[in-house]
Amino acid sequence: MSLLSYDFVVRALVAALCTGLAAPAVGTYLVQRRLALMGDGVGHIAVTGVALGLLTGASPTLTAVVVAVIGAVVIEAIRASGRTSGDVALALLFYGGIAGGVLITGLAGQSAAKLNSYLFGSITTVSTTDVVVTMGLAAVVVVVGVGLAPQLFTVAQDEDFARVAGLDVRRYHLLISVLAAVTVTVAMRTVGLLLVSALMVVPVATSQQVTRAFRTTLFAAMTLGMLASVSGVVVSAYVDVAPGATIVLIALAGFAAAYPVGVLLRRRQRMARPFAEPVTADEHTVVPEEHGHEHSHTCGHLAVPHGDHVDYVHDGHRHAVHGGHYDEH
Amino acid sequence: MSTDRPSVVSVTDGAVELGGRPVLRGIDLSVQSGEGVAVLGANGSGKSTLVKTMLGLVPTVRGTVRLFGDELARFHDWQRIGFVPQRAGASSGVPASVREVVASGRLSRRRPFRPAGSRDRAAVDDALDAVGLLAKARDGVSTLSGGQQQRVLIARALAGSPELLVLDEPTAGVDLPSQQALADALIAFVTRGGTVVLVAHELGPLAPLVGRAVVMRDGRVAYDGPPIDAFTDLDLAHTDGHHHHGLERPHRDHTPVVGAPLDREDTR
Numbered sequence: 229m230s231l232l233s234y235d236f237v238v239r240a241l242v243a244a245l246c247t248g249l250a251a252p253a254v255g256t257y258l259v260q261r262r263l264a265l266m267g268d269g270v271g272h273i274a275v276t277g278v279a280l281g282l283l284t285g286a287s288p289t290l291t292a293v294v295v296a297v298i299g300a301v302v303i304e305a306i307r308a309s310g311r312t313s314g315d316v317a318l319a320l321l322f323y324g325g326i327a328g329g330v331l332i333t334g335l336a337g338q339s340a341a342k343l344n345s346y347l348f349g350s351i352t353t354v355s356t357t358d359v360v361v362t363m364g365l366a367a368v369v370v371v372v373g374v375g376l377a378p379q380l381f382t383v384a385q386d387e388d389f390a391r392v393a394g395l396d397v398r399r400y401h402l403l404i405s406v407l408a409a410v411t412v413t414v415a416m417r418t419v420g421l422l423l424v425s426a427l428m429v430v431p432v433a434t435s436q437q438v439t440r441a442f443r444t445t446l447f448a449a450m451t452l453g454m455l456a457s458v459s460g461v462v463v464s465a466y467v468d469v470a471p472g473a474t475i476v477l478i479a480l481a482g483f484a485a486a487y488p489v490g491v492l493l494r495r496r497q498r499m500a501r502p503f504a505e506p507v508t509a510d511e512h513t514v515v516p517e518e519h520g521h522e523h524s525h526t527c528g529h530l531a532v533p534h535g536d537h538v539d540y541v542h543d544g545h546r547h548a549v550h551g552g553h554y555d556e557h
Numbered sequence: 558m559s560t561d562r563p564s565v566v567s568v569t570d571g572a573v574e575l576g577g578r579p580v581l582r583g584i585d586l587s588v589q590s591g592e593g594v595a596v597l598g599a600n601g602s603g604k605s606t607l608v609k610t611m612l613g614l615v616p617t618v619r620g621t622v623r624l625f626g627d628e629l630a631r632f633h634d635w636q637r638i639g640f641v642p643q644r645a646g647a648s649s650g651v652p653a654s655v656r657e658v659v660a661s662g663r664l665s666r667r668r669p670f671r672p673a674g675s676r677d678r679a680a681v682d683d684a685l686d687a688v689g690l691l692a693k694a695r696d697g698v699s700t701l702s703g704g705q706q707q708r709v710l711i712a713r714a715l716a717g718s719p720e721l722l723v724l725d726e727p728t729a730g731v732d733l734p735s736q737q738a739l740a741d742a743l744i745a746f747v748t749r750g751g752t753v754v755l756v757a758h759e760l761g762p763l764a765p766l767v768g769r770a771v772v773m774r775d776g777r778v779a780y781d782g783p784p785i786d787a788f789t790d791l792d793l794a795h796t797d798g799h800h801h802h803g804l805e806r807p808h809r810d811h812t813p814v815v816g817a818p819l820d821r822e823d824t825r
Contacts (some may be wrong), residue, residue: 259650260651261650262650375669375670378660378661382661384649384650385649385661386649388609388640389641389642390661392614392639392640392723393635393640393665393717394636395664436651436652440697441654441656441657442651442652445652
């Protein structure tokens with residue numbers, strides 16, 4: 229236990245634990261909404277926030293939270309407006325964020341190394357205040373992510389249904405966006421802005437290889453995220469490697485291990501499934517179009533004898549009278 | 558229409574535009590408690606938009622929509638309504654069990670941050686039982702067939718113990734055994750006094766619960782009346798006294814076909 233006698237190691241472990249729990253708690257909903265890369269986008273935008281902090285002398289964590297939340301709300305607004313160019317608009321936002329961050333850092337006279345500690349994390353330098361702030365923000369994220377799980381699940385799964393169930397869909401989408409922004413800032417010191425998204429998405433991808441229920445997926449992802457984060461810090465304490473990158477690589481190794489299991493489970497599931505249920509027995513195809521008259525030898529449509537009845541060629545189809553309607557023949 | 562009690566859903570002079578294009582025009586429709594209404598019509602006739610308008614999912618540009626007597630903006634009793642949207646399946650980006658999806662149906666009756674109570678669980682069990690999927694409650698929805706997934710969505714709507722069920726194409730692409738299972742669940746719902754509004758291409762096994770057909774055509778209500786007439790009575794379909802091109806023909810239909818016998822543009 230010699231490792232724990234160093235205060236900075238303890239702080240790093242606590243910060244990693246909080247990040248590992250919080251990131252997948254939000255990431256699960258992002259993956260469910262097929263917005264897995266949203267965390268990445270918010271991370272890019274937060275770079276500008278960090279740089280603004282460096283420029284103005286304010287706490288970079290604070291400015292990063294503010295800018296990330298604004299960015300997340302804008303992303304949500306673009307997504308909700310449902311325009312086809314939505315993904316291009318997002319790309320513009322992301323690149324603007326990272327370019328603005330680099331530019332402003334230069335203006336602030338800060339070295340690239342300073343910005344690097346935010347881009348890739350510098351968990352060993354977190355202060356006690358940082359740890360307290362991280363714990364508080366992570367607690368909010370986890371309480372909301374788990375406490376509102378039924379609502380957030382429903383909204384992410386089926387918007388129209390959620391609306392008719394009386395849920396304020398827009399507010400819940402906004403909530404997830406803000407939680408994602410907060411999580412990005414929480415994870416900024418641990419894995420860094422560029423790798424935040426990995427901690428939000430990879431544990432979810434890993435756990436859903438073997439789970440079949442949403443709640444299980446959520447809790448398994450949080451556990452995996454926590455394990456990856458803590459073990460990443462421990463490994464980097466013994467071997468001289470970057471903790472942020474180590475955490476992400478351990479999480480990816482978990483996915484690589486779970487994937488074959490998932491393939492096996494899915495195959496077994498397919499084998500166990502009974503043969504396809506019989507499709508709707510449709511012994512005839514009804515012509516869906518209108519017939520203003522009854523086909524007969526006087527109507528002008530080409531008559532084609534067909535077994536015991538006569539088909540009429542009509543709009544490029546052969547139609548046969550069947551009761552009161554026409555069938556496609 | 559009786560006016561002694563408020564209708565379950567009513568649309569008065571409703572018009573809807575999507576992207577500047579008129580989609581619904583001059584809609585006057587009112588559904589009474591206990592009715593089984595089928596909204597029929599060809600693709601693009603506006604039948605799906607009509608039910609979405611009834612639920613406030615699509616805004617009107619003119620007219621008023623009332624649910625249980627209240628104007629949409631003032632309506633908050635969402636637990637009285639169960640909705641089955643038109644969609645490909647019940648699965649999403651993350652695995653979910655059948656029970657979890659059906660439990661969503663209780664949210665209109667649950668408060669945030671409160672865990673589900675025993676009544677919620679019992680209602681979910683009942684809804685799963687009604688569609689014949691209780692045995693699959695713990696399975697992942699993505700492992701079910703398309704028809705079974707549709708039954709899951711119906712169970713989700715039933716779980717909230719609604720008074721009105723609105724279903725958008727519940728039988729589209731659904732295998733026959735599942736169609737029968739859903740029809741049974743809906744018939745049981747109507748028998749207990751529930752109101753059903755459903756969009757359909759073909760009624761099939763749903764026919765017994767439909768007491769009224771609303772046929773949409775080009776964004777207008779082209780026919781509103783007993784379903785049997787919509788399919789069999791040519792004269793009724795031609796009450797506005799014009800014929801398109803041709804001969805009167807005896808019209809005896811044995812299956813509810815939508816479209817063919819209806820040449821009327823407007824009933825108003």
